[in-house]
Amino acid sequence: GAGVSQSPSNKVTEKGKDVELRCDPISGHTALYWYRQSLGQGLEFLIYFQGNSAPDKSGLPSDRFSAERTGGSVSTLTIQRTQQEDSAVYLCASSLIALNYGYTFGSGTRLTVV
Amino acid sequence: AQSVAQPEDQVNVAEGNPLTVKCTYSVSGNPYLFWYVQYPNRGLQFLLKYITGDNLVKGSYGFEAEFNKSQTSFHLKKPSALVSDSALYFCAVRDRDGANNLFFGTGTRLTVIP
Numbered sequence: 001g002a003g004v005s006q007s008p009s010n011k012v013t014e015k016g017k018d019v020e021l022r023c024d025p026i027s028g029h030t031a032l033y034w035y036r037q038s039l040g041q042g043l044e045f046l047i048y049f050q051g052n053s054a055p056d057k058s059g060l061p062s063d064r065f066s067a068e069r070t071g072g073s074v075s076t077l078t079i080q081r082t083q084q085e086d087s088a089v090y091l092c093a094s095s096l097i098a099l100n101y102g103y104t105f106g107s108g109t110r111l112t113v114v
Numbered sequence: 115a116q117s118v119a120q121p122e123d124q125v126n127v128a129e130g131n132p133l134t135v136k137c138t139y140s141v142s143g144n145p146y147l148f149w150y151v152q153y154p155n156r157g158l159q160f161l162l163k164y165i166t167g168d169n170l171v172k173g174s175y176g177f178e179a180e181f182n183k184s185q186t187s188f189h190l191k192k193p194s195a196l197v198s199d200s201a202l203y204f205c206a207v208r209d210r211d212g213a214n215n216l217f218f219g220t221g222t223r224l225t226v227i228p
Contacts, residue, residue, distance in 0.1 A: 033215060042220035050214060102148055107157040
């Protein structure tokens, strides 16, 4: 597609429920990243996919967080048993394999856990 | 380890005046450096990058940034601010020989006063 598409744009969920956030990267971008933006915070790296390589999960804050990328394209970030501190904007970005091209970000999913 | 510091949470400048948004970084090797801008309710947009070569980099919307290796800085500048420049600005760094993900600063909110 023309840009990075994320869905839903907003999600309100009850504490303890599971949520899935979707990212559809730019066609041809082999690298895909998930970041979290909390109020007053910078962007917190969560996970990185590059082609068929094993993902870099070093930024996932707990084992309640997981992500997958199917067919080297669409990615899903899953948060199990959501907590109020998970409330944030979740941003997805994609890039060409060479990082010096920089990222293209989606508009994000605003997650609110009540 | 990689890190980025944006020492000012908020910068206010009068329309027509020059603006500077500060960024310093820390990497073990040579850096790739980026600036992104986030307008209200929008995703992050790429502004400019330093990869190699000329230390003065020009980007979108009349912005520029100067890479200063001795001061490990990459300050964002614009000669004449516009009200429409009001947004949240993020500096980001990657070590060329390090992890593939970008490390972002906490952001600086720029307000241009008419």
